[in-house]
Amino acid sequence: MKKWLTVLLGILLVAVLAACTADENAGEEGGSEDGEESTSEDSSVLRMNNGAEPTSLDPPIGFDAASWNVLNNLMEGMTRLSQEHEPEEATAENIEVSEDGTEYTFTIREDAKWSNGDDVTAEDFEFAWKRLLDPETASAAAFLGYFIEGGEDFNNGEGSADEVMVEAVNDKELHVTLTAPTNYFLNIISNPAFFPINKEVAEDNEEWFTEAESFVGNGPFSLTEWEHDNEMVLEKNEEYWDAETVQLEEVHFAMVDDSNTEYQLYDSGDLDNSEIPSDLADELLESDEVTIEDQAGTQFYRFNVEEEPFQNEKIRKAFALAVNQEDIVSYVTKMGEEPARGFVSPGFKDANGNDFREESGALVQYDAEEAKQLLEEGMEEEGYDELPEVTLSYNTDDTNKSIAETMQEMYSKNLGVDVTLENTEWNVFLEDQKALEHQFSRSSFLADYADPINFLESFTTDSSMNRTGWANEEYDNLIAQAKEETDEEQRFQHMYEAEQILFEEMPIFPIHFYNQVFLQKDNVDGIVRHPVGYLELKWATKE
Template sequence: MEKAVVNKAVKRRLILALLTCMLLSLLLAACGGGTEGASGGGGDTGSKILLYNNVREPTSLDPPIGFDQVSYDILNNAMEGMTRLGKDQSPEPAMASEWKVSEDGLQYTFTLRDGVQWSNGEPVKASDFEFAWKRMLDPKTASSAATLAYVFKGAEAFNSGKGTADDVQVKATDDKTLEVTLAQPAPWLLSMLANPAFFPVPQKTVESNPNWTAEADTFVSNGPFRISQWNHDSELKMVKNDKYWDAANVKLDGVTFKMINDSNTEYQLYQSGELHIAGVPADMSDQLFSEGKVNVQDSAGTYFYRFNTTMKPFDNAKIRKAFALAVDRQKIVDLVVKQKQKPAGGFVSYGLKEPDGRDFREVGGDLITFDAAQAKSLLAEGMKEAGYSTLPEVTLTYNTNDLHQKIAETLQAMFKENLGVDVKLAGKEGKVLTAEQKQLQLQFSRSSWLPDFADPINFLDIFESKSPNNRTGWSNAEYDKLIQAAYQETDEAKRYDLMHQAEKILMDEAPIMPMYFYDSAYLQSDKLVDVVRHPYGYMDFKWADLK
């Protein structure tokens, strides 16, 4: 009898314990529901999910189409090319295990790694690279990145409709071998092949579904992460790709790319732990810099405006130059942007070394400076040439973002003060602005250029007459001649001299108005380590970790 009583007591205690555990579990789930895990995870306590603001929806995750930072920062983590920029910014073997280069520098033979796979389990083949690069060059694709591939023999003819895909000297000789013949030596080729425009695409998938990049469940990748969820215009989630050849060195469980197009909101989310990285809001810049909380790292690229030289009054070079000279770039950097950037005295940014070791920008010097008196004089001359007694109405268009708006408003005030010109402002969503800019529908519009590889030619060749990246309507035969000569020149000192001559024409003719050179000023959680920010590339989370 006594034993029976004891058993009942034990059972009651066990039931109470189980109920207590269940209640605790429910409470923990309720507290954690919908939040990130202890290490920034996606709902699983302890999972390592990096939270990053991509600012806006990617333009496209089709490698030859995206061609902007908001697309390529994602692609650089979801996919991989023959090479990958390493932690020291040099190209390293990636999908390719090795390559051989002929003595004349015109022939490259790439060998793929054993067992590389797409995220759907299919093998990555050399033919996927051949297909991808020829697809980028196909005029039907209309890729803005296509001109980068003109270094391949036969590429320009195919892209311009004067040749065929078979003329392009890129050939998969078997599943693991890709042979490439160049039209001219390209010392930057291995760095350029790390650019997302040159990522392979899964031929079978692309041919069966032209919209394969539009949704998470159809997207196929071959990089450190794969896309698991995509809530358009809100966030895109990635998880570690267990089929990636170097998965053992990927420490994060995933990355969530949020899309927040306001720097103050971004900062608030960083403060609350909902982002691991944030930019520096201009109105808090002085405080955050003085507190030593801001990281500043070399970057590359130029913030600038494009004049539409096919629209009045900017079909007149003197009027364009007048607007460019009327801007005090140092004030904009110091009082508006406030992130320690350098004012742009040319188009090519700092960090590119001449053959003798000097910096290209320092050798070229300031080709455009603030000069209100000269600006007024040039405006008067230009108006006289064009027969204007009153300047036609001018509208400056910027893509909607609080910083771009502040800069535009500051420019508006400077044009009024220094030229006596009233300029209207118009904000447009980024994709719309880019599309209209390409169609030459905007008179005067905000832009930026992030180089695709570390060479001045990649800044300057975008303003060749035939370049789809020109977007100004400007054409100059002497400029085109200098760029083509630079491509053919094998003597590096002479090549750099040709590029300096070209940049001087660009600044004298002023189809663009450079503002400042980018750097990377950011806030980053102490928990996050080993993020690689490539000055001449894109954000790389392959080696990142959350402690």
């Protein structure tokens, strides 16, 4: 049982007000030779690795962990997740909710400022939230705004911006109307996709978010340096309404996509945090500097059902059942992850207090014999004498490479199929996946907010997160019903049925559920890694 999510969801259900991976020299400045640990002259400078260049610092576009790590510390929404992972007032100093739970009135703090000194206004939020939903923005996160009345129609081209029920009543008051009561709405809007945008700055420069010199934020830190694909430097934002809480003077983000290089930088004192390379797991997991925390998310693989041979359900299932997830977490990743037998991760309680994952059950299990049989049946259905060539794609990362190579061996052994591997850098990989240019590709999902519907809504027909070409009308209807259902027991029943359909047709299959395992220097404290959410440095300290 994961107590963090049990507590959070309990709060969300009782009261509304309580609710998608560089350069090896990056980060080497200040390093020392011969492995001797160096110390920064300024103890208030935190040095971390972001793993990759952010996809974008445009809030509705940077919808992935590499962007969130930075965005969540440069900007802030109406709510922010607390140190206890609960949404609390942030840019908003007061939030009022109507008796029927469908209308929200946010009052913005008088001292809420942009990093350039401008006041943060309700118009900035209206501009940003409608831009998120604007079809011309083409945001992968737009579906998060479908809870707002008129949001889905506008995003689908069936409505206008004026029909989106987000209104700046005056400079400091924003009124929002939802399609139905949504107990976790305050959690949803803590997501970076709902961060405000300085309307005047954005209208003056559409590329305001692409360089440090033009970036304007409203969060705990400001972006002062950005050497693309190498390093970003953040400094404490003195214009931030809660600047007194922020103890760090600077945060340096390196962009190293190799965990061994990252660890070497950590070991030499050039980084304050590091992942553990899988080949050093047995040695380092016993270190006093290791911290393991929960994370709501799933590593999985997508089939492109519009490309041969994965238009065939039995062939998809064969490739899924031929992978031994237990062996992957035990001998490849080696970080104590839980093998995934479904898509929704553990930790979400239904109306009866049952864990969603336990209640939904094991929907995919390694079975080499059945996999072989399914492949033969699928090939017969398609009239294949030989299986079309299969290419497995993944984004550049040493762990991703190891998993892909292991799967390649499993397919050769269990199915007698030779699979080709290809890797590309994150931004290229992501765009190709969105365009359905991959046949079979690696993916990851990190929850955007604390509810199972967030996992399952990704695979509705029109979802920008689907990226498989798969569509099922019954599945779509179940997700729609779950979003509108106010009876919690019935809402969860819709979601249980939907996950069953997802694995009956198998457009995806999971590998493992995520956790957060990292090394951290003893003089660093207060970094918050939300199980559902984002890296948080507002409360971080370094002695």
